Amino acid sequence: MASHLLLIMNKQKIEIRRPSPDQLPAFSRAISIGFGGAGTFLDEQLAHFTNIVEATYPFAAFDGDQIVGSLAYIDYETVNSKARISTAGITMVTVSPTHRRRGILSKMMPAAMAEAVERGHAMASLYASEPAIYGRFGYGVALFRERYKISRNRTALAITSKPAGEMRYKSAKDGISDAREVFEKVASTRPGWIIRSSNEWKWLGIDPEWDRNDDSELHTGIYYVNDSPEGYVNYRRTGDGRDNMRIIELVGVDRDAELALWNYCFGIDLVGEIQVGDRPVDDALPWMLQDTRALERIPQDCIWSRILDVPTVLESRAYSATGDLSIKVIDESGGYAAGTYLLSGSGDGATCVPTDKSPELTMNVAILGSITFGGTRPSVLGRSGLIDENAVGSLSKADAMFVTQKAPWNVVDF
Numbered sequence: 001m002a003s004h005l006l007l008i009m010n011k012q013k014i015e016i017r018r019p020s021p022d023q024l025p026a027f028s029r030a031i032s033i034g035f036g037g038a039g040t041f042l043d044e045q046l047a048h049f050t051n052i053v054e055a056t057y058p059f060a061a062f063d064g065d066q067i068v069g070s071l072a073y074i075d076y077e078t079v080n081s082k083a084r085i086s087t088a089g090i091t092m093v094t095v096s097p098t099h100r101r102r103g104i105l106s107k108m109m110p111a112a113m114a115e116a117v118e119r120g121h122a123m124a125s126l127y128a129s130e131p132a133i134y135g136r137f138g139y140g141v142a143l144f145r146e147r148y149k150i151s152r153n154r155t156a157l158a159i160t161s162k163p164a165g166e167m168r169y170k171s172a173k174d175g176i177s178d179a180r181e182v183f184e185k186v187a188s189t190r191p192g193w194i195i196r197s198s199n200e201w202k203w204l205g206i207d208p209e210w211d212r213n214d215d216s217e218l219h220t221g222i223y224y225v226n227d228s229p230e231g232y233v234n235y236r237r238t239g240d241g242r243d244n245m246r247i248i249e250l251v252g253v254d255r256d257a258e259l260a261l262w263n264y265c266f267g268i269d270l271v272g273e274i275q276v277g278d279r280p281v282d283d284a285l286p287w288m289l290q291d292t293r294a295l296e297r298i299p300q301d302c303i304w305s306r307i308l309d310v311p312t313v314l315e316s317r318a319y320s321a322t323g324d325l326s327i328k329v330i331d332e333s334g335g336y337a338a339g340t341y342l343l344s345g346s347g348d349g350a351t352c353v354p355t356d357k358s359p360e361l362t363m364n365v366a367i368l369g370s371i372t373f374g375g376t377r378p379s380v381l382g383r384s385g386l387i388d389e390n391a392v393g394s395l396s397k398a399d400a401m402f403v404t405q406k407a408p409w410n411v412v413d414f
């Protein structure tokens with residue numbers, strides 16, 4: 001961190017700085033308390049959580065020697081069609097209940113953004129616990145997702161074709177390397193896909209009992225075609241009698257793989273209700289079911305993105321229509337993205353440079369985050385009053401350029 005930040009509030013001196021290695025257990029406890037826990041851990045739990053924190057760039061807010069705020073970021077890459085975007089994955093954001101609404105997050109976030117920029121990140125991304133928190137820092141909803149509920153007795157599929165390969169059952173640990181192979185194959189096909197780190201794959205395989213929320217151990221089913229892994233599903237049995245099921249991740253490289261994975265899940269006996277997390281908004285499943293009303297669909301925001309380097313982010317993708325578009329970006333929280341840019345895009349890629357041209361569209365940096373991966377059409381945001389169209393027809397042009405063949409999607413939770 002470039003310099004320590006001092007914040008004088010209510011006669012308290014709050015200092016934002018990186019916790020030292022021996023302060024990481026206290027940092028972990030502060031996170032637990034900030035999220036509503038008691039800050040107490042089993043020894044094994046504290047060691048595991050400290051390992052997770054060690055793999056991040058943490059910031060703590062100190063009131064004297066007490067940690068009263070936490071924020072960390074992970075070095076990630078976000079997939080786009082022409083390049084991967086170096087991304088700070090913001091996580092562990094908490095302020096102690098004793099110190100809320102005194103501007104502590106408003107000091108931690110800029111400190112983290114300044115360091116992320118210095119270290120070359122072009123974007124920051126996060127999951128928001130509440131929608132009111134992050135817009136002020138320039139984050140906009142970039143990706144949406146759906147969660148499902150379905151009774152197993154209504155899961156008959158309309159598709160009769162049989163997958164060419166075979167499903168094999170694995171424990172979570174044994175399934176990791178093949179699941180990871182599938183994950184990497186799918187990455188290139190989905191804008192917004194965040195690449196899970198080696199550490200995170202390792203932790204998935206540990207699956208400690210205290211981290212299961214009373215659900216079963218993690219099970220994995222892998223779909224193989226000629227011994228090549230083409231799809232995986234991670235799931236847990238849930239409920240006291242283990243008579244329900246929660247699908248955590250279901251990822252297939254193509255229709256054949258997804259069909260095999262759904263067939264496998266829907267064929268597991270002694271299951272009443274199935275819950276499914278994190279599906280893309282253009283999922284094929286709703287169209288694969290015979291009973292088109294069986295699926296309870298719950299739409300949610302997924303990743304919020306804050307663009308820090310506009311040219312790098314807009315040049316990381318191909319565009320669905322060839323065109324030039326001048327965009328004015330307003331950025332009142334740090335100014336990293338502020339300016340007017342000329343985007344020249346085509347199916348081959350793009351250039352994006354600062355320009356003196358008068359802007360055809362004007363938007364806040366958070367809104368630029370919402371259109372960048374094709375998650376929301378610019379014209380919808382125009383109709384919402386969130387993009388100003390200064391030249392007639394430029395919203396339609398932006399719609400045609402920014403639309404993606406597949407909806408953006410991500411399954412990495414952080």
Ligand SMILES: CC(C)(COP(=O)(O)OP(=O)(O)OC[C@H]1O[C@@H](n2cnc3c(N)ncnc32)[C@H](O)[C@@H]1OP(=O)(O)O)[C@@H](O)C(=O)NCCC(=O)NCCS
Nearest residue numbers: 034093094095100101102103104105106127128129130132
């Ligand atoms: C979210 C949280 C970190 C905010 O920390 P904080 O130090 O209280 O935030 P700040 O004082 O810097 O708030 C800055 C502004 O955001 C607003 N704000 C912050 N959290 C908010 C929330 N949850 N809902 C609505 N507004 C919120 C504040 O009112 C303030 O607005 P103002 O500038 O107009 O007065 C804290 O409330 C918290 O720990 N919540 C529980 C854990 C959590 O949800 N973490 C987020 C995980 S994604």
